[in-house]
Amino acid sequence: MRKSHQSPLHDFLVPALVTPSRRFLSTTSRNNANAASVADASAPQKPKRKPLTQEQRDFLSSALRVNQAGELAATLIYTAQTPPLVNAHPHLRPLLSHMYDQEAGHLRTFNALIAKHRVRPTALYPVWSAAATALGWGTAVLGREAAMACTEAVETEIGDHYNEQIRTLLEMFERWEAEGYEVGDDLRDLTNTLRRIRDEELEHLDHAVEHDAKQARPYWLLTGVIRAGCRGAIWASERV
Numbered sequence: 255m256r257k258s259h260q261s262p263l264h265d266f267l268v269p270a271l272v273t274p275s276r277r278f279l280s281t282t283s284r285n286n287a288n289a290a291s292v293a294d295a296s297a298p299q300k301p302k303r304k305p306l307t308q309e310q311r312d313f314l315s316s317a318l319r320v321n322q323a324g325e326l327a328a329t330l331i332y333t334a335q336t337p338p339l340v341n342a343h344p345h346l347r348p349l350l351s352h353m354y355d356q357e358a359g360h361l362r363t364f365n366a367l368i369a370k371h372r373v374r375p376t377a378l379y380p381v382w383s384a385a386a387t388a389l390g391w392g393t394a395v396l397g398r399e400a401a402m403a404c405t406e407a408v409e410t411e412i413g414d415h416y417n418e419q420i421r422t423l424l425e426m427f428e429r430w431e432a433e434g435y436e437v438g439d440d441l442r443d444l445t446n447t448l449r450r451i452r453d454e455e456l457e458h459l460d461h462a463v464e465h466d467a468k469q470a471r472p473y474w475l476l477t478g479v480i481r482a483g484c485r486g487a488i489w490a491s492e493r494v
């Protein structure tokens with residue numbers, strides 16, 4: 255669903271001194287702003303936080319956009335898989351509902367983050383919605399093993415994707431700290447959120463393998479096509 259947070263990209267680049275709720279992408283901390291207003295002009299303080307470069311702001315906005323799109327797709331895959339799968343294998347209902355609940359939680363998290371930081375959602379939303387529903391339904395109709403192979407393939411790509419984002423953030427923090435700057439709570443919280451979600455995605459991957467994902471036929475073709483599709487969708491959602 256496209257919401258009212260579709261402000262143009264330049265809007266969220268406004269420094270936090272003007273819009274404190276967007277401190278995540280700030281040039282300095284709010285404390286610095288307050289301090290600066292009362293500080294002796296002859297003794298300027300070094301900012302505690304390093305200004306984000308354009309490249310870093312672009313990275314953060316595209317990361318939130320692609321994560322939100324991916325989590326929407328995940329909820330739709332499980333929604334479409336559940337009726338045919340549970341019909342044929344009623345014992346899978348608790349597992350599917352557990353995984354769906356976690357995906358719905360991830361989606362709520364990224365919905366809140368893109369609204370807070372005024373990142374526009376991907377323009378390809380309708381395309382991913384249709385593709386995810388077709389993928390979920392199609393693999394569930396092929397059978398339990400194909401549905402689990404789908405989960406295995408998707409979660410492998412998503413786990414790698416979150417790991418790359420976490421790595422980029424940690425490298426950024428390391429450079430800032432080496433230069434004597436502090437890392438804001440928003441960015442620390444984002445990193446911890448990404449770690450938690452990454453761990454839950456990898457738990458889904460384990461469940462899929464435990465439930466015979468590798469017995470799907472043709473396993474390599476199925477997982478190869480789905481993984482390539484995921485990489486294409488991630489690439490496009492980061493940009494569009």
Ligand SMILES: [Fe+2]
Pocket residue numbers: 325328356357360451455
């Ligand atoms: Fe997820």
Ligand SMILES: [Fe+2]
Pocket residue numbers: 328357409454455458
């Ligand atoms: Fe997942």
